[in-house]
Amino acid sequence: MSGNNTLLKVILLGDGGVGKSSLMNRYVTDRFDSQSFHTIGVEFLNRDIEVDGRRVTLQIWDTAGQERFKSLRTPFYRGADCCLLTFAVNDLQSFQNLGCWKKEFLYYSDVKNQERFPFVVLGNKVDVEQREVGEDEARAWCEENSCCPYFETSAKDDTNVTAAFEAAVREVLAAEDQIGHTLLTSTIDLHGNRKAPRSSCC
Numbered sequence: 001m002s003g004n005n006t007l008l009k010v011i012l013l014g015d016g017g018v019g020k021s022s023l024m025n026r027y028v029t030d031r032f033d034s035q036s037f038h039t040i041g042v043e044f045l046n047r048d049i050e051v052d053g054r055r056v057t058l059q060i061w062d063t064a065g066q067e068r069f070k071s072l073r074t075p076f077y078r079g080a081d082c083c084l085l086t087f088a089v090n091d092l093q094s095f096q097n098l099g100c101w102k103k104e105f106l107y108y109s110d111v112k113n114q115e116r117f118p119f120v121v122l123g124n125k126v127d128v129e130q131r132e133v134g135e136d137e138a139r140a141w142c143e144e145n146s147c148c149p150y151f152e153t154s155a156k157d158d159t160n161v162t163a164a165f166e167a168a169v170r171e172v173l174a175a176e177d178q179i180g181h182t183l184l185t186s187t188i189d190l191h192g193n194r195k196a197p198r199s200s201c202c
Ligand SMILES: Nc1nc2c(ncn2[C@@H]2O[C@H](COP(=O)(O)OP(=O)(O)OP(=O)(O)O)[C@@H](O)[C@H]2O)c(=O)[nH]1
Pocket: 014, 015, 016, 017, 018, 019, 020, 021, 022, 023, 033, 034, 035, 036, 037, 038, 039, 040, 063, 064, 065, 066, 124, 125, 126, 127, 128, 153, 154, 155, 156, 157
């Protein structure tokens, strides 16, 4: 697939070690590395997909979750079309930090319509036996914080990984259909033309 694909930028945020790099690598390369190293700054990978008849190049940005890399990751929030807030179901602290990640994203991004911006929440590592966060608790947080849909994923077992990224695409396309590019996204085509002007809100 190439040519007239719509380019969508999605960004993975969440505490260090929750599995952001592993989710991206599982989705794009179908591999899992049990010895994955911490990300320094940001990395991105592209994958061309077709969702509901729309051809999309999904550009997935994986950020460093460790606090010491904050200044390296935040410049890359601008232009994101969707934010995937990620925690690990065996790490309560990573779940409790979701609100901070949402705030950090909205502060450093150039999102115009903060009420309607699409967030997807991923509770990763559902393959582990010892959970610290229940599914109902996670779903309740998502409802209260307007961050839906919620997916329980495992990068290790490839559970719900494709479903989660495709849901992110659907959320962006649905939001754009409802309120239009100019109010929400930075969507550009692959010939390099930005379809909507953006301005900073921070
Ligand atoms: N059991 C299990 N382990 C996982 C899963 N996803 C990632 N891991 C492991 O968790 C550790 C951290 O994974 P990463 O993908 O590097 O985490 P990250 O969120 O990118 O971390 P930072 O780069 O520090 O922000 C690695 O040892 C992975 O192998 C999963 O779904 N299940």
